[in-house]
Each structure stands twice: as structure tokens, then as C-alpha cells.
Amino acid sequence: MKGLILSGGKGTRLRPLTHTRAKQLVPIGNRANLDYAVDDLSDMGIRDIVVVISPETGTEVQNHLGDGSAYGVNFTYVLQDQPLGLAHAVKTARPHLGEEPFVMYLGDNLLTGGIGHLLEAYHEGETAACILLTEVPNPQSFGVAVLDEQGQISRLIEKPAEYVSPWALVGVYLFTPLIHKVIETLQPSPRGELEITDAIQGLIDWGFTVRSEKVRGWWKDTGKPEDLLDANRLVLSRLERNIAGTVEESELVGEIEIAAGAVVRNSRLRGPISIAAGAVIENAYVGPYTSIGQNAVVKDAEVEYSILMQGAQIRHLSRRLDASILGEEAWMGGRSRKSHSYQVILGDRSSVVVDGE
Template sequence: MKALILAGGRGTRLRPLTHTSAKQLFPVANKPVLFYGIEAIRDAGITEIGVVIGDTGAEVRAALGDGTRFGVRITYLPQDAPLGLAHCVLIARDFLGDDDFVMYLGDNFLVGGIGELVGSFRAGDYTAQILLTPVDDPRSYGVAVLGRSGEIVGLEEKPEAPTSDLAIVGVYMFSPAIHEAVRAIAPSARGELEITDAIQWLLDAGHRVHSHLVTGYWKDTGQVQDMLECNRIVLESTTPRIDGTVDDRTEITGPVVIEAGAVVEDCVLRGPLIIGADSKIVRSYIGPFTSIGDSCTLEDAEIEYSIMFGCSTIRGVSRIEASLIGKDVEVTQAPRTPNTHQLVIGDQCTVRLRP
């Protein structure tokens, strides 16, 4: 069995961060989201992985290499434009051959791995298997409609008026029959080859398509709040570890990870949280569910329930929460007089200021 990871999306809902970085490499508990997916695939016993890449392909290649660090073999499959999930299957035909495969969206986060799901697919002799979970707003997802016996009776891609609240999770399992389906369908009104249309084609052709209801935690990390929630979930299972330097004036409560080379002086740390390697935290408060990346600086600052990417600085600012702070960012206190905000803000940003 092989795996196909999709890491070529543009991440429009996370702009402006995705103007310069691949969304699949955004950190959750200081580890890129994409790494969790690769590890889940490897732990399910799959070591041949094709990675579909787009405009951020160079960054993804640099992060993953040939897969040796994960114990897998990676083949890169460039996609010229984001033409749909089924198009990814189409361009991966030579790599996939006649093997069954898992298709995994690189920005999805699924707690508990996929080993059991792969096992049930193999044992069930299905043509395809999809994972479903109830969501509050199905309009942003592919949606499945089930019959009285739990059978799939219909699929829709991002419907304006959903007839079901069951979203299709971004982890699919396919037999080689899917290749005929992706060749048979036409582009949707969005101009994309939709994987929901390909699966519907399989259903119409009489193939066995199995649905599995996900009871654990799943997130599509396509929005800021989703990233923060994933970060919270991972940090909740943190095992405390202090490899850096902490002075005796610092107060620590709850599970805290401080990586090697980090220095913490005269601070209050309320875990669960993680502080990356070579960061310096001075006279600051870091609250629960916060990830501070490598080589960051916090001085006289307060932050909680946030993700701070690497090589960024916060000085003299109180209080930051529920925020996503990118790489090489500087957040500082404005002069006290006049009482104004001085901002340099790029396109498609969100800024909330107290009056």
C-alpha cells in the first residue's frame, strides 16, 4: 500500500502568512502539521509516499527531504495549478501504479493515527473508504448523505444548502479503481476535478464505498482558530521536560517543555506550553496552550493561547492571546506619547486593537 499526501494548496484562508510559507508547514506544538500526517502514515506501516507540491514546493522539499528522517521514501509530484483533489490522483498515476493507497490532505490533523482505518479498509475489500465527522457548518467541506442503514447515498462538494452535517475528513483510502473514476469525471463549476465526483462515480458504477464515522479529534487546519485548537489538543498531552536554563525567580505551573538552549529568567509559566530551542524569555508571562518557536525573544510581555513561529520578538506588550505570529516578526510597545498605534500591515491581515 502507498500513500499520497497533498501539500500544494495555497491556503487562502490563512493569508497573509501563506503568501510566504506553506500552510502544511505551520507549527502545532512546534512541529509542522505535515509531519504529523507523515508519522501517522508511517506508523500504519506505509513507507512509500508521494507528495503533491505546488507553488511552495521548494519549502516542502527542504523540510521533508527524501523522507529518511521519518523512515519513509518520498517521491515529489509537482502540480502546475490547484485543479482539485481528483486531479492530484490523476497526476500521481505512474507513482501509484496498481497499488491501494491512502490519500491524506497535508493540512489535516487526525488524533489517534490511521492504523486501524487502514486495517479495516484492507479487511473489508472495499473500492474506497471515506471518513466522516459532524461539523457545525458543512458548506466549507465535501458532504456525505447516508441512508437508513448507514450506506452512502450521495456526495456534494461545498454545498450552498447542505442536506447533511457529515463532512468528509481529508483522509481517503482507494483501490486502483479510482483511476478510472478520475479520468471519467469532468471539472466542476469551480473548474476543479472534485474527489467527491470521483467517489460518486464509483458509487454509480456499483463499487463498494465504505464510510467510517470519526469519533476522535479531527481538524482541517485551514483557519487561525483551527490551528490554535490543534495546538491546544497536542499540548494537553505534553510530558514536562526542561532541557534549557530556568532561573530560581521563575514560577512554573503545569506541564512545560523548554528545549535545549532556551533561557528563561524571572517569568511566570502556566502550562501546558512549549518554548523552542535557543529562545530567550525575560520578565514575561506565558499562559496555557502557547507554543513559542525556536530562537524567539520575549521581554516584558504577556501571551497565552497562541502560536509564535520561529525567530520572532515581542517586547513590552501586554496582553496577546488567541494569536498566530509568523516568522521574523517584531511586536513592540509604541511610545507613550502621543497615545497612538503605529502599524505596518500587509495585505489580507486581521488586526484587533483596544480603543
Template sequence: MKALVLSGGAGTRLRPITHTSAKQLVPVANKPVLFYGLEAIADAGITEVGVIVGDTAEEIQEAVGDGSRFGVKVTYIPQEKPLGLAHAVIIAREFLGEDDFVMYLGDNFIVGGITGLVDAFRTERPDAQILLTKVPNPTSFGVAELDGEGRVVGLEEKPENPKSDLALVGVYLFTPAVHEAVRAIQPSGRGELEITHAIQWLIDQQRDVRSTTISGYWKDTGNVTDMLEVNRSVLESVEAVNEGTVDESSEIIGRVRIEAGAEISRSRIIGPAVIGAGTVISDAYVGPFTSVSEGCRIEDSEIEYSIVLRGSSITGVRRVEASLIGRDVEVTPAPRNPSAHRLVLGDHSKVQISS
């Protein structure tokens, strides 16, 4: 069995971060989202991975390399334009061959991995297996309709009037039957070859399409709110480790991971939190659910429930919350506007000025 990981999207919902960085490489607890997916694939016993790349191909390749650090062998498959998930299957045909495969969206995050799902698929081998989860806003997702026995009878991509609240999670499992399906469909109204249309084609052809509804934690990390929520979830399991330097006047409370070379002085850090390698924190407060990447500086400031990327500094800022701060960013107080009172006073005036 192989894996096809999609890492070619533009990440428009995470701009301006994704103007200069691949959305799949934005870190959660100081590790890129994409890495969690590759680790889950390796844990499921899959060693051959095709990675679909687009405009950020160079950055993805530099970060992932040949895949050996994850225990897999990576083949990069360029996609000139983001023409849909089904299009990604088409261009990966040579890599996939006649093998079963799992398709994993590189910006998705699933707690607990996919090992159980992959094992069941290997045993039962339906033509397609999809993951579903209940969501409050199904119009933003591909949505599945099930019959009374729980079988998939219909799929819609971002419907205006959804027939259920069951959204497709960004993990799909296929046999080679899907290759006929992706070539049988036409582009949607947004000009993409939708994987939902391909799966619907399989359903219409009376092929065996099954679903699993998951109750565990899943997030599409395509926007800042979800990214911060995933970061919070991952930090819930962080273990307290101190590989840096903490002076006697600092206070570390709860589960805080301080990586090698980090320096903490005259500061208070409340976990769960992660402080990256070489980061300097002085006269500052770092609150729960905060990830500070490597080489950052936080001085005379307060930050909580946020993600700070590599090489950024926050100096003299009273409070930062629920923020995603990119690489090599400088956050400082706005300069004070000089204040003055201009007066034209008549004789014998009395004026009280508060200053």
C-alpha cells in the same frame, strides 16, 4: 499500499502567514502539521509516499527531505496548478501504479492516527473508504448522504443545502478502481476535478464505497481559529521537560516543555506550553496553550493561547491572546503620541488640568 499526501494548496485562509510559508509547515506544538500526517502514515506501516507539491515545493522538499526521518521514502510530484484532489490522483498515476493507496490532505490533523483504518481497508478492500465526522457548518465541506443502513448514497462538494451534517475528513482510501473514476468526471463549477465527484461516480457504478464516522478529534487547519485549536489539543498531551535554563526568580507551573538552549528569567510560564530551542523569555508571562518556536524573544510582555513562529520577538506588550505570529516578526508597543494642552485664557481665569 502507498500514500499520496497533498501539499500543494495555496492556503488562502491562513494569509498573510502563507504568503511566505507553506500552510502545511505552520507548526503545532513546534512541529509542522504535515509532519504529524507523515508520522501517522509511517505508523500504519506505509513506506512509499508521494507528495503533491505546488508553488511551495522548494520549502516542502527542504523540510521533508527524502522522508527517511519519518521512516518513509518520499517521491515528489509537481502540480502546476491546484486543479482539484481528483487531478492530484491523475498526475500521481505513474507513482501509484496498481497499488491501493491512502490519500491524506497535508493540512489535516487526526488524533489517534490512521492505523486502524488502514488495517481494516487492507483486510476488506472496498473500492473506496471515506472518513466522516459531524460538523456544525457542512456548507464548508464535502458532505455525505447515507441511507438507512449507513451506506454512502451521495456526495456533494460544499452544498448550499446540505443533506446531512456529515463532512468528509481529509483522508481517503482507494483501490486502483479510482483511476477510472477520476478520468470519467468533468471539472466542477470552480474548475476543479473534485474527488467527491469521482467517489460519486463509483457509487453510481455500483462499486463498493464505504464510510467510517469518526468521533475522535479532527481538524482542517486551514484557518487561524482551527490552527490554534489543534495547537491546544496537542499541547494537552505535552510532557514537562526542561532542557534549557530557568533562573530562581522564575516560576514554571504545570506541563511545560523547555527545549535546549532556551533561557527563562524573572518570568512565569503556565502549561501546557512549549518553549523552543534558543528562545529567551525575560520579565514575561506565558500562559497556557502557547507554542513559542525556536530563536524567539519575549520580554516584558504577556502572551497566552497563541503560536509564535521562528525568530520572532514580542517586547513591552501588555497582552497578546489567540494570535498566530509569523516568522521573524517584531511586536512592540505603538509610540506614544505627545500630549499637550493648548489654551487661550482670558484674564482672571481658573483652569484645572488633570495630568
């Protein structure tokens, strides 16, 4: 069995963060979102993974993942010239998938509980596809599955205008080669795309068995800034205390990860917090659910429930930074410090100066 990770798209909902990076590489818990997808496939024993990339961010994705040796897998990269739908991405990757079953994983999804039960639901020769579902409050934003009284899938609809079902497809699918035959018959949807929901519906219409499994744990579609912060919270909530860096005259409470090479001086930390190598925390307060990236700096400032990416800096802030995301090498500083709050989203290499009150 092979893996297929989709890592294209333009990430318009995450701008300005995605003006300069692939959305799948935005860090969550100080790891790229894409890394978690690779882990889930690898944990299933899948070693050959096809990665679909886009012209805009493909090089960055390849540089991050490499040949796969760091993950214990082998990557093959396929360029999808235009974002013409998930089924089109499968069609593009078909020459590299061959006639084997494969697990398709959207690279900006994040879930716990693993996907091993998806493989357990697959029975060779009996099952054409297995899909993961989860109940959502806003099904109109997703492809949804309508289930009959026995819990079997009766039909699938992409982003329904009216409520038909609370069960959303989460972006992890197990397909047999039969899916390729259906995709060859598809016509573009009103959005101009080849929809994977239409392809799965085609399997059902042709009389093949499509099974569904529910997500075990939680699932996040990390398409918007608030989703990233919530995903970061969920990942950090599973953190275990690990202090490998330097801590001087500081108070640490809760589950805190401080990587080797990071320095914490004269500061108060309330976990869960992840602090990457090379980061410096000095005369500061860092509150729960905060990720501090490599070589980032928090000095004479307070921050909580936030993500600071590699090289980001906050200095001398008069208010606490809360529910914020700072891109790589973004800088935010002020001239005095009080206990209120700021909330910002800064793209890479941005700068903000704020006056005290």
C-alpha cells in the same frame, strides 16, 4: 500500500502567514502541520509516500521533508502545475502510485486517534474505497456524505448549498486503483476542478463498495487562523512536562515543554506550553496553549493562547498578547507594560510598535 500527501494550494485563507510559506508548514505545537500527516501514514506501516507539491511552495516543502530518512519513509515529489482539484492531484500522481492501493491525506488536516481503523475497514477484493467522516456544524463548507438508515454511504456532495448531512469528509481516504478509472471519466465541476467527491460517487454509481469510518478523537481543518490556534490548543493539551532547557528564578506550573537550548529567566509560565530550542523568555508571563518557536523572544511582556514562530519577538508590551499568531522574525514591541490585551496576526518579518497608555 502507498501514501499520498497533498501539499499544494495557495493557502489564501491564512494570509499573510502564507504569503511566504506553504500552509502545510505552519507550526502547530512547534511542529509543521505536515509532520503530523507523515506520522499517521508511517504509523500505519506505509513507507513509500508520494507528495504532491505546487510551483509556489514546492521547494520549501521539499527542503522541509527531505528524502524521508528523518521520518523513516521514502518521499517522491510530484508537481501539480495548477490547483485543479483533489482528483486532479491523484491523476497527476498516478504514474508513481502504480496499481497499488494507497492512503491519500490532505497535508493541512490534523486529527487524533490515528487512521489505523481506516486500514482495518479495508478488505482486499471487496472494498473500493474507505473514507473518514466527522460530524460538523457547517457542512456547507465541506464535501459531505449522505448515509442511509444502515449507516452506508448513499451519495456524496461537494459543498452543498442546502443542508443534506452533517457528515463531512475529513481529507483522509483509502483508495484502490479503481479510483484511477473513475477519475479518467470525470468532467470539471462548476468550480473548474476535478472533485474527489465526484470520483468517490462514481465508485458507488459503478456498483463498488465504499466504506466509511468515523474520526476517533478530534479533527481540525487548519485553513484559517482561528483554526490554527484551536489546533495548537488541542495538540498542547496532550503535552507532557519535559524541562530540558535552562530555568532561572521562574515559576512553572502545569505541562510545560522547554527544549534544550531555551532559556527562561524571572518569568511565570502556566502550561500547557511548548518552548523550542534557542527561545528566550525573560521577565515575562506565558500563559496556557502557547507555542514559542525556535530563537523566539518574549521579554517584558505577557502572552497566552498564541503561536510565535521561529525568530518572532515581543518586547515591552503594555498589554497582554492573546489569541495571536506571529510569523517568522515578526517583531512587536512597546514602551511600557500593563495588564490588558492585544490580538494580532503578523506575517513573516513584520514589525509593530505600540505606545503605552
